[in-house]
Structure formats: C-alpha cells, structure tokens
Amino acid sequence: MRKLTIGLALGALFVLGLTTSAYGASTEATWNSTATGSAAGGSKSAPAAFTGTWTLTAVNNINPSFRPATPSSWSWSWEGVTVKQTGIPFCTPEQINDSKSIAGCPAGSHIGQGDIPGAAFGPTGLGEGPNTECNGKKFDLFNGPAGSLTLSIDGPPELCGTLGFLGAYPIPITTAGGKSTMTWNIPDNLQHPFPGAEGTLRGGSMPFNPLKAPKKKAKKGKKKPKKSFLFTSINCKGPRDFTMTVVDTFGTHVINTTAGNCKAPKKKKKK
Numbered sequence: 001m002r003k004l005t006i007g008l009a010l011g012a013l014f015v016l017g018l019t020t021s022a023y024g025a026s027t028e029a030t031w032n033s034t035a036t037g038s039a040a041g042g043s044k045s046a047p048a049a050f051t052g053t054w055t056l057t058a059v060n061n062i063n064p065s066f067r068p069a070t071p072s073s074w075s076w077s078w079e080g081v082t083v084k085q086t087g088i089p090f091c092t093p094e095q096i097n098d099s100k101s102i103a104g105c106p107a108g109s110h111i112g113q114g115d116i117p118g119a120a121f122g123p124t125g126l127g128e129g130p131n132t133e134c135n136g137k138k139f140d141l142f143n144g145p146a147g148s149l150t151l152s153i154d155g156p157p158e159l160c161g162t163l164g165f166l167g168a169y170p171i172p173i174t175t176a177g178g179k180s181t182m183t184w185n186i187p188d189n190l191q192h193p194f195p196g197a198e199g200t201l202r203g204g205s206m207p208f209n210p211l212k213a214p215k216k217k218a219k220k221g222k223k224k225p226k227k228s229f230l231f232t233s234i235n236c237k238g239p240r241d242f243t244m245t246v247v248d249t250f251g252t253h254v255i256n257t258t259a260g261n262c263k264a265p266k267k268k269k270k271k
Helices: 002-016 093-099
Strands: 029-037 052-060 071-078 081-083 110-115 119-123 132-134 138-143 148-154 167-176 179-185 197-201 203-208 231-233 238-248 251-262
Touching: 029 071, 029 238, 052 071, 052 238, 081 167, 093 148, 093 167, 138 203
Parallel strands: 029 251, 081 179
Antiparallel strands: 029 052, 052 203, 071 179, 071 238, 081 231, 110 138, 110 203, 119 132, 119 197, 138 148, 148 167, 167 179, 238 251
C-alpha cells in the first residue's frame, strides 16, 4: 500500500511537471564521498567506542542540473570498525512503518540523523527531465534487529509536493576481515516510483554515534562487566580507510578515502 500511495502521488506531480519537451540523454553520475572517524584504535581485549560520519553526493556528468543515475544500493565500511549489537535497544522498520513515525522507537536505539541534499523523479533515461524535485528529507538511523540497522526517511511534505514520510528500511550488516559493511538496498518504490519513471537521491550524510548498552551490575564475586558499544574499533594505526560503494544504472562505483587518523593501542611493557 505504501508503494502504491507514493507512486500515485509522485505520478500526479510528474504529470503536472510535463511542461517542457524531453530529449534523450545519459544520466551517468560522478559519486563523491567524504568520511570522518574517531582516533582511538582499540584492541581485542579493550575495543574503543567508534564515532564517525560520511557524506555522499552525485553530480550528473552531462549537466549538474540533470537528474543523476538511479542507485540500487549504497554500501560503506570503516577500517577496523565492527558492529556489536548485543544489549543495544533496537527499532524495527515495521515499528516505524506502522505508525509512519520514529516517535515510538526505544530510547537508546537512535544512532543519528543526516541530511539528504535532494531527490528527483522523472522519465526513465531522461536525466534532463522534466523532473519533480523533492527536498527537506532527513535520514534517521537506528540500531535494528540482529544483523541489521534501520533507516527511516521523512521530512516536510510541502517541500516534496505533499509527500512526507517515505518509509523505513533495513540495512543488512556483514562482518569479515575485521570490519563490518553496512548496505542499503534502495527499495523499488524509490527507484521506480511509478511506471515509466526513475527516482534518485542526490546523495546524503549520516552520523554514526557509539550507542552504549545499558549498564549491568556485576555479580557477587565476579569482575565488573565490560562496556559494550554498537560501533567499536580494533587495531588501526595511521589514516583510517573508508570505502563507499554505489551501484547504479551505469555500474558499480567504489570510492576509497580516509576518515582521519587512528592510533594503535599501546603495548603493555613486560615487567
């Protein structure tokens, strides 16, 4: 029902925007990304809490005012950073979609909020449009059910032709080689809001704050439980690598950059 509602609304907006003649053009985009990352490297015995951000922007290669290519997925990872969800409150896409609001998500599950620098919808393959612009949307990121985060998109309907809430979606997490990769498979109702049309996001930004699991009391005669964070860093020295991968209608775009410097944990001196 959500897909149908969004599709019909965008379809109506799109028809209203058919005021110019369209001609064929490539919509291939250049994707650019920046990132930050906290300095602490951490160790296996004492992982450090990680805080970071990323930004992603798309520019049409023919004309910056044209609609960029339609992405089907965004993936990202930081060197030495893994996701540990044990004990962290979470919010599911279903919880948000049922109420069309993030208000009911548990305290301590909200990772952060980021800006979306605009979205556009227009005829398939015609980057020059006519396009319907959609502005003012925000990403809200939450810890999700085991193996995933939860991403919600919302914003003032008056800046997006009466469209407000655009849905909440899972972000699967895979961990290998000492780092966790988070992937947003962009849903079909955003890629193709109605027959004969393509939609695109012009990029986005997202903060990653180190949510902490609630404190547990130490059992009598036992050691105090270690602090547990959602994002943790282990063994990173020098510039921290960041990788953003965008898959769109023109292929796979891998963007490698650095996210600040991190310090390797100090080795304990042997007595």
